[in-house]
Amino acid sequence: MASDLKPPAPARRFRLPLHIHISTLFFLLVLIAGGSIAWVSYVRSAEMLERAAGDLLIRISRQTVAEIESLMQPVNASVRLLALQPVARATTLADRRSGLPAFREALRAAESVSAYYIGYGDGDFFMLLRLLSDADRRQLAAPPGAAYVIQSIAGGEGHFIFLDEGLAELRNDPRPDYPGSYDPRRRSWYIQALGSAEPIQTAPYLFASTRKPGVTVARLADTGRAVVGADIRLATLDETLRRQRITPGSQLVLFDDDLRVVAYTEPDWLAAAINGTETERPKVTSLSGGALAALVQRVPRAEGGDDLPLTAFSAGGRDWHGAVARLPVRGGRPLYLGVAIPDEEFLTDARAIRDRSIIATLLVIFLALPFTYLAARLVSRPIRELADETAAIRRFDFSSPVATRSVVREVDDLATDLAAMKRAVRRFLDIASVMAEESDFDRLLPRLVDETVGVVGARAGVLYLARDDSEVLDPAALRDASGTSLALELAPPGADMAGLVSAGERSGVGDLNAGQGARRHCAPLFGALEASHMAYLAVPLLDRKHARLGLLVLWFDEAPAADLVHFVEALSGSAAVSVETRALIRAQKQLFEAFIQLLAGAIDAKSPYTGGHCARVPELTKMLAQAACDATHGPFRDFSLGAEDWEAVHVAAWLHDCGKVTTPEYIVDKATKLETIHDRIHEIRLRFELLKRDAEIACWQAIAGGADRATEEARRVAIWATLDEEFAFVASCNVGSEEMAPARIERLQQIAARRWLRTLDDRLGVSPEERRRMGPGPALPVAEPLIADKPEHRFARGAEDVIPADNPWGFRLKVPELLYNRGELLNLSISRGTLTEEDRFKINEHIVQTIRMLAELPFPRHLKAVPEIAGGHHEKMDGTGYPRGLTRGQMSPVARMMAIADIFEALTAIDRPYKTGKKLSEAVAIMARMRDEGHIDPDIFALFLRAGVYRDYAERFMQRAYVDEVDVEKVL
Structure with a gap:
């Protein structure tokens, strides 16, 4: 059962309290x-940023x-005007210099234009180049103050003429190699303009004059052979892109279809060693960092519109967002704008929002966690309390009710159910405890009804029990709610109540009105309960084999609830087991009691002279024990016996002489010295008869031989008289009523010396065992002593009849050498009584057998003292008794009481063959001497007299003739 209540624990898992889980x-x-x-905010912010x-x-x-177009529109107008000027038709340098003011005004009108020029069909070239910075001047080795430079090819001669702001010549540098290195007719702007009637715009390229990126706007003059052009610097686009940076680390690039860079946000992006050819602009893929290269390779180029989504990509170990937009340029090839923004800058705000959200969340957590912890503890406290209650139930601690309540409905329902369960289990255990405590079957039944009625709140309850081997139910207990027993005659008949439960059902529930109750003979019970109608709950009591033991019927004012019905059904199982167990125990006790009395009766019936001894000693012992329990002062004022102690006294008293079943009857009943199975005095008498017959025969033989008849007859008469007297003496010795003095023993031996003639073999007709024990017989006829101790009269003691000194029972008896000694002369010579030493030991051995027999019985714990109580009634207080030589301090009070009871019963018994019964006063006087000699307990003997036990016993068991007055005070 312990393993069911607490099965083996599984492997321990990490567990935490409920409030920790909630927190x-x-x-x-x-x-x-x-x-x-935070994440959603981050994602939304990122999307918004994108x-x-x-x-x-x-x-x-x-x-x-718009900026490109703003650069192109005034240049187109200037180129158109210059194409109409005479300079477009001039053939000499001097004529061409006349157009310088127009060129200067055109340059002033468009700051983005670095030079205006005209290419002629004969290969001449005239250009006014603006020097914007000292770097431009150093590049051309211009003199100080130079604002413009004329680069001219005329008539095969090349010149670089430096002018100041007022167009005054500062220096004229001949450049003989210039015509050979530069031919305007082979330039793309010249070729394109020749093929177009409208102004053309070249793709960006590096200007030959300044090695700066830009585009050329050109128009064919009216002459059809000269082309007017303007170089537009795109360096301003770099500034435009830098101004448009989204973040400090973002990169913007303007490039063409060939991925050649037009403008870039990073300064000095052009290599210093560029030689001025158009193809030497770097490609986007060669820019440092790799972000823009990855951009143009991985990100699709979007057409211009209202939606330009960004794409995420990685480059150089960093994450980027970027896009590429196509820019349509009127009059020229389209350009592309690429933008790359590093995520750590692009998503800074989004990440800041995310981080702030996370910090706010953590702040909320840390601020709310203590309050959450306290709230969780408050919410989980009922759970903890219920856990403690379940632990208390597991410990079977029902001392306090479940008072836990909770605002959580499920927890409150659990508390309510647990409280109900605890009450039910407690009530169940209370009833089970009551049933377990009550060992008496007759007291168990009303207590069972009382407890059940009280627990379920019934008005009354009736317990019916089935008759042995029968289905008939008889009322055994009827109790009302106050615990009062009602007359069983008020209980409805069992046959009517048995019908309240259908076959196979565990219970029956219903209502009976007055009419229905009358039909089931319930009217007397209803009247006693002052009820016109009642509800009932009938539960059958079944044994282990499902046979009906009985029926429990509970009466209520209202029909019981379902949970109460289930409780009573569960209780009925325990009640049935208890009833069945107590019934079995009672039956076993009754059977055990019958065996005890059967054995005691058999012992008394074994000898007609000791009949009633085994029945009277228990009564006297109980009378003494009760007197000791009733004593209010003296040595027995604290003496008491419980129900189990009384049972032990009862069993021990009835079995105190059970060992006598092993004692031969002829020894127990030995009234004469020669008595065995029969009294052997008759054999000796027959021998005397033979001697007398021998004397008569001798007389007649002598007369026949001539002897004097009178003399012979007188001799015969004298012999007969002697033989008669001697036999009478031998017979008196056999009775054992007188003490055998040495003179009597001597005379007995003289008489025993007479001879008689045996002519028949005394081994004929005996058993083989007896014949082996007799040994070989003498030759016949043989003269034998009249009274003899023969070898066959000695019975050897076997090893099984020897009691060793170290025996486990503590016996301290002197064991005779022989088992029996039936010698005729020996037995007749017994000085007192009729028993030989062997006979006396055999009789005393009955208590040895009693102890040994009782010690072998598996007595329950409360009967363990039975051998000690039953085996001590021949012990003496001074330690001279038998079989163990116990002293007063070694014996229990009840054992000492039984010793007095056994002695008093033996003294007053009138059915003993070897003595007559003593009068009451004589018996008390003898026992007083035994007290004085230390044989019996003086305190118990005093209780025996003062409590009047001797008188009560005498009135019940002694004949009036033997009951006389006893002077108790004198004896005490």
């Missing part, structure tokens, strides 16, 4: 919610296009 759950929920909000960046990129694209 942790809150922490995780807030953390997840805060993290989710949209904003896309919008910004569109604006940058449009602004870049």
